Amino acid sequence: AQTVTQSQPEMSVQEAETVTLSCTYDTSESNYYLFWYKQPPSRQMILVIRQEAYKQQNATENRFSVNFQKAAKSFSLKISDSQLGDTAMYFCAFMKNDYKLSFGAGTTVTVRA
């Protein structure tokens, strides 16, 4: 079974600054997908960014970027120029065989004005 570990239960960041969320995972697979999902308070979960394991280039989506270290099984998320709307719980997730997501416990991010 795959395990996803998020070691930071909570993070706080000043508006316009940068915050990095860590995630490690354990798998024996060589092909898989990694995701970061965002769950705002009382709102539905939405995809922030995805990374295919076979791609060496780190994914980027506007202010969100990842640092994917396959050998170390590490997948961190950097949020640049943090905005108040980024306040949410962030989940790292792993998918193999293209169909089932396994989630970490989440990191609560609070952006301070």
Place this chain on the structure above:
Amino acid sequence: DTGVSQDPRHKITKRGQNVTFRCDPISEHNRLYWYRQTLGQGPEFLTYFQNEAQLEKSRLLSDRFSAERPKGSFSTLEIQRTEQGDSAMYLCASSESRGRRTGELFFGEGSRLTVL
């Protein structure tokens, strides 16, 4: 595209009662998932459908839980003889099985169950 919708959004029931949740996925998505999320935790996989076929069930899904997707469109999740430990948010998600967005799950807002 109206997104994934779930009903009811909130359900309060007494221990021992049966409850049923409904999920309407995005219309062109043939994959449908149920997850359970407790407060402050990540979602846990419960079960997965490809069209109308239930292809995987988690060990978390005891005999009191049953899920169906009779025509490959909407799905229902029924919990019989509810227990206080069943209190959680039940999330439904859907996805495509091919194309650029393969593997990306689209979630509903969830159905929150409180068992008294």
